[in-house]
Amino acid sequence: MNFIRQYYFDFGVMSDNLSDLMAGFWITIKLSIFGGVLSLIWGLALAVIRQLPGRATAPLRWLSIGYIDAFRGIPLLIVLLLVSGGLSSLSSPIGGDVIPDFIGKPTWLGETSPFWYGVISLTITYGAYMAEVYRAGIEAVPNGQMEAARSIGMSHGQAMRFVIVPQAVRKVIPPLLNDFIALMKDTSLVSILGLADVVYVGRQIQSDIFNGSGLVAGAILFLIVTIPLARLVDYLIAREQRRTKRSGESNDSDQLEETQPAGGLPPNSGDLS
Amino acid sequence: MTATGESVLRIENVHKRFGSLKVLQGVDLTINRGEVVCVLGPSGSGKSTLLRCINLLEPPEEGRILLEDKEITGKANQDGIDFVRRRVGMVFQQFNLFPHMCALDNVTVGPLKVLDKPKSEVEPKARALLDRVGMSAKVDEYPDRLSGGQQQRVAIARALAMDPHVMLFDEVTSALDPELVKEVLDVMRELASEGMTMIVVTHEMGFARDVSDRVVFMDGGKVLEEGPPAEVLGNPQQPRTQKFLGLVLDH
Numbered sequence: 001m002n003f004i005r006q007y008y009f010d011f012g013v014m015s016d017n018l019s020d021l022m023a024g025f026w027i028t029i030k031l032s033i034f035g036g037v038l039s040l041i042w043g044l045a046l047a048v049i050r051q052l053p054g055r056a057t058a059p060l061r062w063l064s065i066g067y068i069d070a071f072r073g074i075p076l077l078i079v080l081l082l083v084s085g086g087l088s089s090l091s092s093p094i095g096g097d098v099i100p101d102f103i104g105k106p107t108w109l110g111e112t113s114p115f116w117y118g119v120i121s122l123t124i125t126y127g128a129y130m131a132e133v134y135r136a137g138i139e140a141v142p143n144g145q146m147e148a149a150r151s152i153g154m155s156h157g158q159a160m161r162f163v164i165v166p167q168a169v170r171k172v173i174p175p176l177l178n179d180f181i182a183l184m185k186d187t188s189l190v191s192i193l194g195l196a197d198v199v200y201v202g203r204q205i206q207s208d209i210f211n212g213s214g215l216v217a218g219a220i221l222f223l224i225v226t227i228p229l230a231r232l233v234d235y236l237i238a239r240e241q242r243r244t245k246r247s248g249e250s251n252d253s254d255q256l257e258e259t260q261p262a263g264g265l266p267p268n269s270g271d272l273s
Numbered sequence: 274m275t276a277t278g279e280s281v282l283r284i285e286n287v288h289k290r291f292g293s294l295k296v297l298q299g300v301d302l303t304i305n306r307g308e309v310v311c312v313l314g315p316s317g318s319g320k321s322t323l324l325r326c327i328n329l330l331e332p333p334e335e336g337r338i339l340l341e342d343k344e345i346t347g348k349a350n351q352d353g354i355d356f357v358r359r360r361v362g363m364v365f366q367q368f369n370l371f372p373h374m375c376a377l378d379n380v381t382v383g384p385l386k387v388l389d390k391p392k393s394e395v396e397p398k399a400r401a402l403l404d405r406v407g408m409s410a411k412v413d414e415y416p417d418r419l420s421g422g423q424q425q426r427v428a429i430a431r432a433l434a435m436d437p438h439v440m441l442f443d444e445v446t447s448a449l450d451p452e453l454v455k456e457v458l459d460v461m462r463e464l465a466s467e468g469m470t471m472i473v474v475t476h477e478m479g480f481a482r483d484v485s486d487r488v489v490f491m492d493g494g495k496v497l498e499e500g501p502p503a504e505v506l507g508n509p510q511q512p513r514t515q516k517f518l519g520l521v522l523d524h
Contacts, residue, residue: 147330148369148428152383152435153358162386166373243417 006211013213017205021214024198025221031115031187031197035122036180042123043130048165050131051138053156064131071128077189079125084117084193118190126183133175137168174236181226181233198222281306281439281470282327287336289322289494296322297333298494304439304472309465311481311502312474314491315517320474321366323491324441327472328361329354341438359387362432366444368424370416376403376427377412380434388435395434402430406460422453426460433464440464442473478522482506490514 014021049064071079089095091104102108106116141164149159191200198218205214282304289297296319304310312320325331327338329345338346340360345353370379380399384390403409406426416424425445432440442461446454458480465471465484475481481488481502488505490498490513497511506522509515 142367142369144365144367144369145371148363148365148371148431150330151328151358151363151365152431153355153387154383158386162382163371167371170373 008212008216010211010213013205013209013211014217017201017214017217020201020204021198021217021221024196024201025218027115027195027197028184028187028199028221029225030111031118031122031190032180032184034119035126035187036183038119038123039126039130039179039183040176042127044134044165044169046127046131047134047138048160050135051160068128068131071125072132074125076121076125076186077192080117080121080189080193083121083124084114087117087120088113112195114190114193114195117193118187118195121190122183122187125186126179129179129182130176133172133179134168136175137172138164140171141167171240174233174240177229177233177236181229184226185222279306280304281308281341282472283337283339284323284327285337285339287323287326287333287338289319289326289331289333296494297326299336300491300494300496302489302496302499304470306470307468308487309469309471309473309485310487310489311485312472312489312491313476313478313481313505313517318491319494320491321443324363324443324472324474327439327441328357328363330363359435360438361441362435362437362439363441364425364428364432364443364445366447368416368421368428368448370424370428370431372416375413375415376408376419376430379416379427380431383431383435399430399434402433403427405433405463406430407456420453421449422456425449425453425457429457429460429464439470439472442471442475444474444476446475446477476521478506478518490517492517 046064046068049060050068052061087099087104087106090099091097091101105113107113108116145163145167146159149163150156154162187197188199191197191203194200198221199215202212202215202218206212280303282302284300284302284304287297287300288295296317298319300319300323302310302323312323314320322331326333333346336346337344338357340357343353343356344350345357347353370376371382374382377396377399380402381392381395384395384398385392400409400412403412406429408423408426408430411419411423411427416427419427428445445461446457449457454477458477461471461473461480462484473480473485485502487499488502489496490505490509490511492513498505498509498514505514506518509518
């Protein structure tokens with residue numbers, strides 16, 4: 001028992017290294033915010049491309065579907081290694097110097113290159129996850145909304161922007177937050193690139209003095225952020241359920257349009273050109 | 274009553290199918306300016322689909338539709354789509370108000386975003402329209418706080434905000450509780466008396482009899498009979514019309 005207490009919960013070790021741990025956690029937070037915001041934007045773009053109408057845009061839809069399928073299925077760690085290795089090589093003489101240093105070895109906003117490799121990889125991978133979440137939200141908006149928007153003269157793009165996407169985003173805020181929690185935890189993978197995030201700092205302590213308390217401190221810091229986020233998700237889901245229940249009561253029956261065969265047309269199908 | 278005899282809409286031999294289901298099988302119909310035409314018929318007769326073909330929510334596969342002498346149908350006729358959607362307003366059975374916007378925003382979003390008009394012009398007009406449909410006290414309410422009848426009246430105002438030349442009504446009272454039907458029909462009556470060209474798919478026989486200039490009876494994707502309401506409703510010629518009217522007028 002004593003060993004467990006000393007190895008995992010040595011508060012002396014935690015407090016001795018507190019400033020390093022906090023500095024590491026600050027990097028974790030920054031990675032999460034940059035990666036999270038860019039994933040939200042990139043995911044929405046992918047989802048909207050996937051819903052483009054008409055035959056002419058089919059290649060774009062296929063590209064988007066292929067991208068989403070691919071990057072949902074590849075481990076983030078592999079993406080991370082390929083992005084960092086690829087970008088740094090291609091901007092070096094060994095890789096032929098084909099891309100300029102400010103892209104290949106980015107130090108934007110004073111952050112290190114491994115930081116930006118992490119942000120890029122998180123965006124690539126979580127953009128694919130979030131695109132699927134947005135898609136579910138877009139498809140959950142009733143078909144009549146698109147029809148009503150088109151009937152007052154909106155183009156497909158205007159209908160998406162002013163009518164469909166605002167409703168879809170509201171519906172998917174809880175699952176997007178869930179993805180954000182997962183993204184935040186996955187920032188820890190960036191420590192293998194030598195970025196001094198909270199996990200990296202904890203591992204240094206562990207290998208220096210054979211004590212896991214630094215990593216436990218890191219875990220506690222994660223929980224301080226993720227538990228309130230998880231509670232927020234629960235609250236938002238409960239509120240949404242109350243709201244849909246209420247509007248379900250005030251709306252009258254929800255019959256299918258009479259002449260349309262059940263399940264005949266997919267939601268927001270390309271027919272609404 | 275107010276029809277001028279000048280044709281606004283010409284529907285010629287329109288066909289539409291969903292998969293193997295032939296919903297419209299050669300519909301011909303001409304609508305004159307200022308005319309109120311009620312389309313009657315049993316479920317599945319194609320009357321809602323006809324409305325949806327007119328504003329190209331369902332493009333017809335065969336036949337032509339001419340709006341104010343301009344053909345709006347045909348492959349890749351984006352011009353036609355823009356032309357019809359800016360001149361033809363539609364009101365739906367399920368209202369389809371935008372739930373994330375208050376009543377006023379539902380009415381202003383079209384003129385603001387589609388017609389690019391300034392807010393100073395759009396908003397007073399939207400308030401006047403909401404007043405006209407009896408909703409001036411609820412301009413800031415969101416749809417989920419409104420009854421079905423109120424939502425439907427806002428939906429009518431939303432369509433009117435685009436200054437349509439023709440209004441399409443797709444069973445707009447079918448989803449309403451009985452006590453809410455009248456307030457919506459009253460708004461439609463008033464519109465008709467002001468000379469709006471209206472095509473009304475409905476099961477409200479009283480409305481068809483009192484308000485329409487012409488009644489069209491559809492079955493099996495075709496127009497079987499049309500004429501003044503007194504004739505079609507009072508003395509139908511076709512056996513199918515007689516049977517249908519017998520069923521709906523009996524109770």
